[in-house]
Amino acid sequence: MSTIICNYAVLRFQPYPETGEFANLGIVMLCNDGQFLQRCETRQRQRITHFFDKLPTEVFTRARREFLEELRRVVKLANAHAEDATMQRRMFQHLVAPRETMFRFSQPGTVATEDPRQALEELFMRYVHHDFSQHENLETRMTSRVAQWLRGFTDRQYNEITLGNDLLQVRFPLVWQVAGRPRQAVKPISFDLEETSRIIEKGDKWLMRMKRLEASGQAPLDTVFVSHEPSETQGPRRRAYQEVTRELTENGLLRIVPDALGKHGVTQAIAAKPTTMH
Structure with a gap:
């Protein structure tokens, strides 16, 4: 199998920018073979609402649902143009560009892999579920x-x-x-x-x-x-x-x-x- 180079960014929920506190929610990834991937946490609501205990639960739930719907739309559109690397790169850069919203992305990183979906899973477990055993290994x-x-x-x-x-x-x-x-x-x-x-x-x-x-x-x-x-x-x-x-x-x-x-x-x-x- 050939090595595939993937750019990725970590999705963060940061409702109070002035404190600098955030929770990681997912990973978005663009690979040089045309794959545009994402994986986001959709179930563990209490982990977030307990961390940001003054934030109404319904605010987070609604905001996450709306953001993930838009994210899935962007990923679907990008994968429909897998042959257009320039367009995909622009979509990725626009998606992860710094912005003052509750949902924002980390600075992009790069990973070399033979299996982008496995790399996506490993990054998700490390950053979202804090699976440090994977990091140690x-x-x-x-x-x-x-x-x-x-x-x-x-x-x-x-x-x-x-x-x-x-x-x-x-x-x-x-x-x-x-x-x-x-x-x-x-x-x-x-x-x-x-x-x-x-x-x-x-x-x-x-x-x-x-x-x-x-x-x-x-x-x-x-x-x-x-x-x-x-x-x-x-x-x-x-x-x-x-x-x-x-x-x-x-x-x-x-x-x-x-x-x-x-x-x-x-x-x-x-x-x-x-x-x-x-």
Whole structure:
């Protein structure tokens, strides 16, 4: 199956803009194969009305019904023009554009997938039902996917290896060795974390690990992080990610490749750097 690139945004209910509080209600997704998808919560009324306890129940129920009717109309129209990518893109951009209403969308994010409907379900469970077990397992799924992609290389083989010395041991899931020495390590990693502090802390942890590996002479010649970025294209989480990636890459300790590039883009980037041994 080919990799499909999808843009998505999270539907939020924010009745009181001045407080900044909101509840996630659904996901809308536009894919480069012409699929325009949506999934929204239609049943759990009490979860919302308990959170916004001063909001009359009938106000939320009526507003949600009317908004979802309009959303379904837009999605149906977009899918009727699946061959017109420009029109679909304009409809998506208009739909998720910032506006001062009770229903609004997050900044768009991007995901690479072979199954858009499965990706839609995973995003819905993460953002709407707060299924954090899916988030915690994201790197496991990423590693499995990248490992499958790397099997396409005929000149190398990747295995899980622990690198380091008696003071520091760092496990890499995908390491290519030549004559017992690590030539290239590939680490799928997610920085799509809920809090900016967790993004910074995760980056700092790996920065120190890589510096110590380098100082001990145990670092691979080339290290590649296949990175799952924060979903927002701007804002604090994006700035935290940009700071982390700058610090990780500026001294040449490693390279970062976005997983949104898909199979071809990721494997091409991994293979691009010469990897002759010292």
